[in-house]
Amino acid sequence: MSSFVPATVRVTGTPNSNFLVGYPGISATLPRIEGKVEIRPYPTPGWAAPMRISFIKIALQRRETIHPAADNIKKHLAAPRKDITDIVGTEMLLYRCAAGKEHDTVLCMDLPFVIFIPYGREGVEVARRVPPASLSLPSRTAETFYELVVTVQQGKSDQKKFLFPVPITRYETLSSFGMYDKPESAEQTSDHLVTLGISIPRWSFGPLDPISVYVKVSPNPDWMNKAKRVTVKNITISIEEEIIYNHEGDEPTKKTRSLGKTQQQVGMKLPEAGYFTNLGLVFPAKDLRDNDGIQPRGDRKFPVYNVSGFTTTGSLYKIQYFLVVKAQLGSAKDIILRKPIIVCPFDHATCKEEMRAIEEAAKEAAKISRENPMAPAQWVANPKDAEGLKTLGFCQGGTRYGEGRGECRNSGMGRGEVI
Incomplete structure (x- = not known):
C-alpha cells in the first residue's frame, strides 16, 4: 500500500430525487442543488491503494454561446461563435488537508454539499441575478447550459476538473400565475x-x-x-x-x-x-x-x-x-x-399541475436556513479503517494461524468476501 492512485469523482443527488431542489425563479422555494461528491480510488487490479487529497472544491458553472449566422449556410465565413463562462453564486470548498501538510492520505470520501441558486432581482449586483434557463436553439445559434465543476488537487499533481451537467428550468412564467392569467x-x-x-x-x-x-x-x-x-x-x-x-x-x-x-x-x-x-x-x-x-x-x-x-x-x-x-x-x-x-x-394544463408542487416546495423551504442548510456530515475513511475497505468491496482475512478463522474468497479484481 505504498503507492498512490488517482481519484475518481462521482456526483449523486439525494435519494429518489434530482440534483435540483425547488423551482428556479420562485424565491419562496429556495432553489438549490443538493447532492454528494463521492471520491474513490481509481479501479485497478489487486489491492486498493490510498489517495493523496489536498483540497476539493465544487461550483455551479454557466456556459453561454451565440452564433447568429449558424443557421445560414451561405454565411459560413461569418464571425466565430462567441461564448462566456462564469460561476453561478460562489464556489464551495468541500475539503482541505490539515494545516502544515501537503496532502492527507485517504481511502474514500463522501462530501455532501448544498449550493443555493441566486434568486434576487436583476440589478447592479450580477451575482444576485436569477440565472437563465437551459436552452439550445436550432442550429445552436444560442445555447445556455450548466455544469457542476468538481476541482480535485492531489498533492503536487495538477488540478483536475470533473464536469457534471445539470439542466435548469425556470418557473416564474407559468401561465397559471395570477399575474398572467388575466385579460x-x-x-x-x-x-x-x-x-x-x-x-x-x-x-x-x-x-x-x-x-x-x-x-x-x-x-x-x-x-x-x-x-x-x-x-x-x-x-x-x-x-x-x-x-x-x-x-x-x-x-x-x-x-x-x-x-x-x-x-x-x-x-x-x-x-x-x-x-x-x-x-x-x-x-x-x-x-x-x-x-x-x-x-x-x-x-x-x-x-x-x-x-x-x-x-x-x-x-x-x-x-x-x-x-x-x-x-x-x-x-x-x-x-x-x-x-x-x-x-x-409548458402548456396551461401542466402549469396548473405544477402549482400544488410549488406550494409544497415553498412549505419545505420555509424550514431551511440559507446560512446553515444543515447538510449531512462528511465521511472520510483512512487507509487503516476497516469500514473504508468494506465500502470499496474489500475485506481483511486472517494472515497468521490462529488469527481469524475465515478464508477470503476472491470475487475478481482483488475483491472478496469472508467465508
Whole structure:
C-alpha cells in the first residue's frame, strides 16, 4: 500500500430525487442543488491503494454561446461563435488537508454539499441575478447550459476538473400565475380615422395552448364622414419570435421570424358601430418524435421542451414574443399592432399541475436556513479503517494461524468476501 492512485469523482443527488431542489425563479422555494461528491480510488487490479487529497472544491458553472449566422449556410465565413463562462453564486470548498501538510492520505470520501441558486432581482449586483434557463436553439445559434465543476488537487499533481451537467428550468412564467392569467388589451390608431383594438384572456402561453383574440375595428366619431369610406379587407393575427443577439453589446443583431398565423377575409365597409370578430390560433409545438414515432434520447445538458424557444434573457441573447394583429384597410393606412406576450415551455394544463408542487416546495423551504442548510456530515475513511475497505468491496482475512478463522474468497479484481 505504498503507492498512490488517482481519484475518481462521482456526483449523486439525494435519494429518489434530482440534483435540483425547488423551482428556479420562485424565491419562496429556495432553489438549490443538493447532492454528494463521492471520491474513490481509481479501479485497478489487486489491492486498493490510498489517495493523496489536498483540497476539493465544487461550483455551479454557466456556459453561454451565440452564433447568429449558424443557421445560414451561405454565411459560413461569418464571425466565430462567441461564448462566456462564469460561476453561478460562489464556489464551495468541500475539503482541505490539515494545516502544515501537503496532502492527507485517504481511502474514500463522501462530501455532501448544498449550493443555493441566486434568486434576487436583476440589478447592479450580477451575482444576485436569477440565472437563465437551459436552452439550445436550432442550429445552436444560442445555447445556455450548466455544469457542476468538481476541482480535485492531489498533492503536487495538477488540478483536475470533473464536469457534471445539470439542466435548469425556470418557473416564474407559468401561465397559471395570477399575474398572467388575466385579460390584456391594446389599441392602435391609423390616420386618426380608424382604431384597432384587441383583447386576450391571458398573456402567457405554452405549446399547443389556444390563443383567442377579440378584435375590434372602430371608426373615429369625429371623422365619421371619412371613416365611412374605409373598407376592412382582411384581418391577420400571427406570433412573432424576436431574438436579439449580443443585446448588451455594441453591435446587437436582431432576428425575427413568424411562428404561425391565421387570416380572416372581411371585404366590407366599416360600419358606424365598428367591426367585431374573434380570431384564434394554436401556439405551435415541436414534435419530439422522429419519423418512426420514437423519441430519441436528448442531451443531458438540456431539459426536453415541446417548444424550440421561450421567453428568456441571458448575457449574450434575449428572446421575446409578440402577438401581431394586422388590419388591411382600403382608403386608410393599414394598422399593425404588436402586443408583447410571454411564452412558457409548458402548456396551461401542466402549469396548473405544477402549482400544488410549488406550494409544497415553498412549505419545505420555509424550514431551511440559507446560512446553515444543515447538510449531512462528511465521511472520510483512512487507509487503516476497516469500514473504508468494506465500502470499496474489500475485506481483511486472517494472515497468521490462529488469527481469524475465515478464508477470503476472491470475487475478481482483488475483491472478496469472508467465508
